[in-house]
Structure formats: C-alpha cells, structure tokens
Amino acid sequence: MATILETKLLTKKFGGFTALDTVSLTVNEGEIRFIIGPNGAGKSTLFKLVIGYHIPNNGTILYKNENIEKLKLHERIKLGMGVKFQAPSVFSELTVMENLSLANNREKSFDLDDLLNDFSLKDEKETLAADLSHGKKQWLDIALATLSKPDLVFLDEPTAGLSFEETKKTGEIIKKLNKQGITFIIVGHDMDFVKQTATKVSVLHLGKMFFEGTISEVLSNKGVNNIYLGVS
Amino acid sequence: MSKNNFLKINNIFSGYGSTTIVNNFSFEINRGEILTVTGRNGMGKTTLMKTVMGLIEVRTGSIYFKNEDISKSNPSSRSIMGIGYVPQGREIFSTLTVEQNIMLPIFPRKKLKFNVKKNLENIYNIFPILKEKRNDNGASLSGGQQQQLAIARALIFNPEIIILDEPSEGIQPSIVSFIADTLKKLSRDFNTAFLVVEQNISFISQLNSDCILVHKGSNIKTLTASQLSSVEKARDLLSLEAH
Numbered sequence: 001m002a003t004i005l006e007t008k009l010l011t012k013k014f015g016g017f018t019a020l021d022t023v024s025l026t027v028n029e030g031e032i033r034f035i036i037g038p039n040g041a042g043k044s045t046l047f048k049l050v051i052g053y054h055i056p057n058n059g060t061i062l063y064k065n066e067n068i069e070k071l072k073l074h075e076r077i078k079l080g081m082g083v084k085f086q087a088p089s090v091f092s093e094l095t096v097m098e099n100l101s102l103a104n105n106r107e108k109s110f111d112l113d114d115l116l117n118d119f120s121l122k123d124e125k126e127t128l129a130a131d132l133s134h135g136k137k138q139w140l141d142i143a144l145a146t147l148s149k150p151d152l153v154f155l156d157e158p159t160a161g162l163s164f165e166e167t168k169k170t171g172e173i174i175k176k177l178n179k180q181g182i183t184f185i186i187v188g189h190d191m192d193f194v195k196q197t198a199t200k201v202s203v204l205h206l207g208k209m210f211f212e213g214t215i216s217e218v219l220s221n222k223g224v225n226n227i228y229l230g231v232s
Numbered sequence: 233m234s235k236n237n238f239l240k241i242n243n244i245f246s247g248y249g250s251t252t253i254v255n256n257f258s259f260e261i262n263r264g265e266i267l268t269v270t271g272r273n274g275m276g277k278t279t280l281m282k283t284v285m286g287l288i289e290v291r292t293g294s295i296y297f298k299n300e301d302i303s304k305s306n307p308s309s310r311s312i313m314g315i316g317y318v319p320q321g322r323e324i325f326s327t328l329t330v331e332q333n334i335m336l337p338i339f340p341r342k343k344l345k346f347n348v349k350k351n352l353e354n355i356y357n358i359f360p361i362l363k364e365k366r367n368d369n370g371a372s373l374s375g376g377q378q379q380q381l382a383i384a385r386a387l388i389f390n391p392e393i394i395i396l397d398e399p400s401e402g403i404q405p406s407i408v409s410f411i412a413d414t415l416k417k418l419s420r421d422f423n424t425a426f427l428v429v430e431q432n433i434s435f436i437s438q439l440n441s442d443c444i445l446v447h448k449g450s451n452i453k454t455l456t457a458s459q460l461s462s463v464e465k466a467r468d469l470l471s472l473e474a475h
Contacts, residue, residue: 037404038374038376038404038406039374039375039376039377039403039404039407040374086402133272133273133274134273134274135272135273135274136273136274157402160401160402161273161320161398161401161431162273162431163270163271163272163273163431164431164432164433164467164470164471165272165471166272166273189402189403189404189405190432191405191434192433192434227406228404228405228406229405229406230404230405230406230407230408230409230410
C-alpha cells in the first residue's frame with residue numbers, strides 16, 4: 001500500500017512548552033490508524049498540525065508525497081481530506097438533508113440516501129440538526145466529513161459521549177467506509193472502540209512517539225500499560 | 233430492600249417546555265451506596281440528574297432526602313443539605329487556580345459546620361496531583377486532572393451524596409480506573425453515596441454497583457452489581473437489544 005500521510009520530525013512549541021517533539025508518523029492507504037495516549041500527550045496538537053489548524057515550528061508533513069505543512073485547512077480539504085472535530089460542528093438550524101446538501105459539492109460524493117441509511121438518519125432527514133440526539137449529531141458530522149469520498153479522514157474522539165451501542169455502530173460505519181476506500185486517522189480514548197476498529201495504533205506520550213503496533217501489540221506492551229492503560 | 237430513606241425518588245416527571253423527558257421515574261439510594269444510571273443518548277439521564285439536583289423542576293412526583301421532601305427546594309438548599317453535583321464537562325474555571333476552584337463553593341457561605349482546612353487536606357490526600365498543581369490554573373490541567381478537580385470541588389462541601397454526570401468521558405483508561413477506585417474508597421471510608429450517569433461499560437463494571445437502564449425517560453430495568461461483574465456480561469445485559 002502506498003503512503004498517504006507522512007510526518008517527519010514534526011515539532012510544535014507553545015511559548016516555552018514543547019507540545020509535540022520530533023514526531024514521525026507514516027500512514028498507508030487503507031489504514032484505520034488510531035492515535036492514543038495519556039491526556040496531554042500531544043494527540044490534539046498532532047491532529048491540529050496535520051489538518052492545518054496549527055503550523056509546525058519544525059518538521060514536514062507529506063500528503064501523497066506532497067509537502068502540505070504550509071497549506072491552510074481549506075486547501076488541504078481540496079486535496080481530498082475530511083475532518084471531524086470532537087464537538088459536532090453541524091448547522092443546528094438546518095435539517096439533516098440541508099446539512100448534507102451543503103457539503104455535497106463534489107461529483108464523486110456518496111449517494112445521499114445510501115449515506116442516510118448507513119448512518120441511521122433516514123427517518124430524520126427533515127429533522128433540524130439541533131433536535132438530533134448527541135449520537136446522531138456525531139453521525140451527521142462524520143457523514144459530512146466523509147460525504148465527498150475524501151481519501152483521508154481525520155476524526156477527533158468521534159465516540160465522545162456515545163453509549164456503547166452507538167460506539168459499536170460508529171465502528172461498523174467507519175469500517176464500511178474504509179472498505180469503500182477511505183483511510184482514517186482517529187484520535188480516541190475508548191479502548192473498546194479502538195479494539196473494534198483499528199488496523200494500527202500509534203501511542204504518544206509527553207509529546208513524543210512512544211510506541212506503534214497492532215492493537216494486540218499495544219495491549220501487551222508493558223510501557224503502554226504503565227503510562228496509559230493502567231493494567232498490570 | 234429498604235434503603236433507610238436516604239434519597240428516594242418517587243414517580244417523578246420533568247422536562248423542558250411542553251416536552252416530558254423524565255417519565256415516571258423512581259429509585260432509591262442508601263448512604264454510602266454507589267448507583268449507576270446508563271442508557272443511550274437523548275434518553276433523559278442528564279435531565280434526571282438535573283431534576284434530582286433541582287436545576288429542573290419536578291412536575292409531578294416527589295424527591296425525599298433524609299426524610300425531607302425536597303421536591304420544591306432550590307439547588308442551593310439541596311447543596312446545603314448534602315447533595316453535591318459534578319456536571320458533564322466538569323465546568324472548571326480555567327483562569328482560577330486549582331485551589332481556588334476547590335474552595336469556590338465555600339466563599340458564599342458564612343457559617344460552616346465543618347473544618348475546611350481538614351477537608352482540603354483530605355482532598356489532597358485523595359488526589360495528590362491536585363496538591364502538586366494547587367497553584368496552577370485550571371486551564372493547564374489535562375482532562376483526567378480536571379475531572380479529579382471537579383470531584384474535589386464537590387467534596388469540599390462535605391456532601392453525603394454526589395451526583396456525577398459521565399465522569400469517564402474523554403479520559404484515559406488508567407485514570408478512569410483511578411476514579412472508579414476513588415469513588416469506591418470514598419463510599420467505603422466516608423460513607424459517601426454516588427449517583428453516577430455513565431456510558432462506559434468498563435467503568436460501570438469497575439464500580440461494582442447496581443445499574444439502572446434508562447430508555448425514553450423511564451427506568452426499564454435495574455441490574456445488580458453481581459450481574460455486571462464482568463465487562464462482557466455487563467455489555468450483554470445493558471444492551472437494549474436484550475430487552
């Protein structure tokens with residue numbers, strides 16, 4: 001599989017504090033890569049750097065072998081990326097269908113009815129986004145990020161505040177979209193969700209890359225258990 | 233089983249505007265007991281907690297706390313009586329220090345029936361990271377540390393019961409386990425009761441408590457701690473598909 005995203009020695013400082021320290025990460029096409037780590041490990045900083053919300057102090061970001069670290073968020077989206085932030089950022093005063101129609105501006109978008117079906121939003125297509133449950137808002141937000149069939153989608157804690165059944169369903173949707181050609185990079189804490197969905201996991205700690213491997217390698221790693229999982 | 237009339241919720245209804253969210257809900261909790269409440273999003277769990285705390289009024293039904301009808305009491309009165317509340321999202325004051333955040337509920341109170349200094353000392357023993365960061369701003373804390381701070385802020389007022397709304401949300405697994413252990417320790421050593429809204433099955437299982445399953449604003453089932461002793465069993469039993 002070809003590399004879709006690569007960071008080399010990526011560093012971000014805020015004042016005197018180094019939030020991300022020489023992090024190198026390679027994600028291949030077709031992966032569902034999870035970024036996990038203790039609170040304050042640098043996950044959100046890495047997320048914000050690769051989507052273009054922050055500019056790195058040092059290091060490079062390559063998307064399909066092109067340097068993108070100087071590009072703005074909307075320029076990266078045009079290259080074929082999708083982004084979903086932790087809090088749902090849907091248009092509350094618009095219906096589900098109106099939200100999707102707004103994002104449906106590329107020829108290669110998914111069929112809207114299929115998408116509504118996949119995300120269990122078919123019965124709510126005329127419902128205002130404001131009136132959706134938190135879980136359905138999260139799904140609408142993921143639908144908006146994936147509608148235009150981007151090649152790479154970033155999701156920041158997509159299951160935050162979801163019940164375990166909604167989390168399981170979210171994992172199933174992501175795996176289905178992945179089979180249809182979307183690569184995912186997901187920041188998350190919910191280990192059941194990681195176990196269900198990840199093809200590979202990167203563990204950050206104190207701003208550095210601490211460990212990378214499959215989910216079983218991560219779960220059996222002593223260091224990861226010490227700093228993050230808390231099981232002996 | 234009698235719950236010694238500590239906190240008793242009798243057939244309450246509540247909601248927003250013309251919409252009823254909490255629908256004929258009843259439960260009891262004893263001193264020192266931990267009781268969890270779970271269910272899908274939008275089913276009324278947070279509304280139920282806000283109703284118990286007095287942030288949303290009870291339309292019909294009653295809430296008794298230590299044999300007193302508190303159904304019409306405001307949140308401040310309920311707090312003075314011994315009910316603490318840690319809302320979802322923690323609501324830490326980011327520009328105040330850790331210690332200022334903890335001490336905040338004390339400032340408006342003129343007469344206190346407990347030793348604040350001793351309470352603060354106990355809190356720092358329970359959460360050593362807060363002692364270490366006592367002079368740091370709330371904004372500098374990680375999610376897990378903020379959750380500990382939110383619980384500490386509730387503890388300073390010596391509550392007999394604390395309502396916690398999704399304490400594990402966005403927190404790394406090791407801190408989730410620490411919080412579960414801490415709640416159990418407080419329940420055992422200080423006889424503090426906890427009413428915990430939670431969706432994290434592993435956390436529910438670790439709390440070793442009974443768990444109410446909420447659906448469409450109603451209590452559809454209460455599962456015992458022994459039924460929820462393993463994550464796998466808990467997941468099966470708390471699945472709505474099982475009902």
